[in-house]
Amino acid sequence: MPSGNSRSGVVLEGGDGSPSLGTHVPGEAGLWVLIFGEMLVFAMLFLTYVYYRDQEPELFRSSQRTLHQWNGAMLTVVLVTGSLLVVMAVQAAREGLRRSAQRKLLGAIVCGLAFSALKSLEYVDKFQHGTTPETNTFYMLYFVLTGLHWFHLILGMIALAVLYRMLGNSRHDQPLAFVEGGAAYWHMVDLVWVILFPLLYLVR
């Protein structure tokens, strides 16, 4: 393909257009479209919860009492530990310590799995007591909000698993932006829980 080379030469003239901002954007700028978009949707869901609670304050108070605060607290501890490990993984990746970063990512994934196990137990407990999304508005919101958060957590674990593989592949010479991006997504999921936990379990 002799003509192919000169053609791609034309293509490359466009330049890479990489931004040279004075500040550092974790991951890449475009990723924040996703992260802020997600946070916006969760913010709307939280307002939804407040809206419904205003309609039936008594029902919400009595239903909230059936949630196990200690289980919620444990879930929070597990998630915050996961976030700490992700922070340490980013730090290790910045210093070029790929193995160490991998180990910490694995730890964070284990935290995610532990969260999933605890969450499943909570759901099973609810179902065994005959509590379903149909029970009342509070439980509908409880299952929608925690279910949606759990779904995002699973996406976050997939992202961390991809990063783990990427760090193991030495041909991938620039994984730092990806590590930061995946970490930022994970922290977003964590942040959502940190608001969700008091809202559902604590605020009366």
Place this chain on the structure above:
Amino acid sequence: MSNAYVDDQTFAPGAFAGNTRALRWLIWSGMVCLAILGPAMLLARVLPLPAATLSAEQIAHRWVEHKNSIRLGCVLMMLGISLWATYCAAISYWIRRMEQGVPILTYLSLILPGTGTVLFLLAPFLWSVAAFRPETMSPDVILALNDAACLAFIWLVGPFIIQFALYGIAILQDKSAPNIFPRWVGYLNIFFSIECFCGLTTASVKSGPLSWTGVISFWNVMAVFAIWLVTMTVTMLRALRSLEARQRTVSESEPVLALR
């Protein structure tokens, strides 16, 4: 290298000029789809969707009262929705240009809009059935048809979730320089893919933000859809302009190629 086949087709001089014109039309068909859909839904009295809290009699009354404008609105909706297929074909063209190796994302991008169009068409179809003989039809049947139409419109999101996710993956995997789409558009697609899950609550909630008249499950999803459509249209038109500019450069600098 793996894009050589596409380039050979695209850069064949005669075919190229015609092709971009067709492609430009297809890119604009998305905006046409939106421009038809909005007024058509207003005409059919389904924007906002009929509230799930309305009784069978209230729904039946609406269908009897407005049956002619509902019929006309449904015809326009059907025609407008069909443009979803033409618009997605334009996106598939760019996916084919971006994708290297086995063109599996391209294949998916061709299948899914076909499914999506059919699912979308169910809504005006069912509303049309309800408007066929609303005077003699039992109000309960009209209610059921309207429920089915509303759920078809907002709850049947599966293929769309995969479709927007694959668009996101294709854009983020793009190795051409400069990128055909800005990378944030890739993330926007992934966001829209996740956003589609908001439609799922409409099958079990009848009022409030999570119902099919709600702020989150309806207006939020529709707003993101409009933002997505405008973004994709603008970026595709921009990519097309730079493609045409490159084509001109190539045909001037390489007359042999241009003659082939």
